[in-house]
Amino acid sequence: MEPIINMALLTMLAVVTVAIIGQRSLFGVVILASIYSFLIASVLVVLDAVDVAMTEASVGAGISTVLLLAALHLVKTIEVLPTQPRLPPLLVSALAGVTVIWGTLVLPPFGTADAPIHRHVVPRYIERSIEETNVPNLVSSILADYRGYDTLGETTVIFTAGIGVLLLLRGTRRRGHNDRAD
Amino acid sequence: MFIAATAAILMALSLAIARAIWGPTVFDRVLAGNSVGILAILLLAVVGFLTGRPAFLDIALTYALLNLIGTLAVLKFFRHGDLAYDVEERKP
Numbered sequence: 001m002e003p004i005i006n007m008a009l010l011t012m013l014a015v016v017t018v019a020i021i022g023q024r025s026l027f028g029v030v031i032l033a034s035i036y037s038f039l040i041a042s043v044l045v046v047l048d049a050v051d052v053a054m055t056e057a058s059v060g061a062g063i064s065t066v067l068l069l070a071a072l073h074l075v076k077t078i079e080v081l082p083t084q085p086r087l088p089p090l091l092v093s094a095l096a097g098v099t100v101i102w103g104t105l106v107l108p109p110f111g112t113a114d115a116p117i118h119r120h121v122v123p124r125y126i127e128r129s130i131e132e133t134n135v136p137n138l139v140s141s142i143l144a145d146y147r148g149y150d151t152l153g154e155t156t157v158i159f160t161a162g163i164g165v166l167l168l169l170r171g172t173r174r175r176g177h178n179d180r181a182d
Numbered sequence: 183m184f185i186a187a188t189a190a191i192l193m194a195l196s197l198a199i200a201r202a203i204w205g206p207t208v209f210d211r212v213l214a215g216n217s218v219g220i221l222a223i224l225l226l227a228v229v230g231f232l233t234g235r236p237a238f239l240d241i242a243l244t245y246a247l248l249n250l251i252g253t254l255a256v257l258k259f260f261r262h263g264d265l266a267y268d269v270e271e272r273k274p
Contacts, residue, residue, distance in 0.1 A: 032202060032203070042226065045225075
């Protein structure tokens, strides 16, 4: 049953992607991008990656829609057709796509138990995680304990980005008030 | 039974996407986007029961809240043309 659901969802994803490319009204693009996020989140749920699906739904469908709308407020809502030739960018992206697909050819088949990624440190995590970290959830113990420094670095990056955005937004807000006062 | 429900949800999903792509007015698109969000929630719930692990049902709540925020942002954008619109601020 799962492959059929995935096939249906991935077909819809392809249709939405083509529609996004063809769409000239940028507002329609924002709505279609939000639909794309919900679809890819559903695919991830079917693939059992529920945590990734939740991140995709909150960032892709929730925050991105709001941010894109805020950007749409600053620019015009109709996409202008490009004046430069389109062939070179098409060739570059086609080449990049072919390279990525060529790279997947040497990957082990999906779901293989003895793939290299499952034999490196994962057996030790599974065996010793409970006694070493006392965390009942294996994924949480890896993210917050074994990869603690990594997670700390990620959190620092996001925190710094948040401070930067807040400072920038505050600057424009204040300037706006001054303009109105003048 | 869950298989039939999944098939129905996928069918409805494709119809909503068709409306979002062809919808002539903006409001068709907003409504279709909202419907896709709701159908994603339903699909998450049904797939949870289909695979015998309904524990993921809580995540559907997150989806529901996000869907609300997205739709509110879109509608506010259309009513006022500005996401940071504040009624109190604009009073004379």
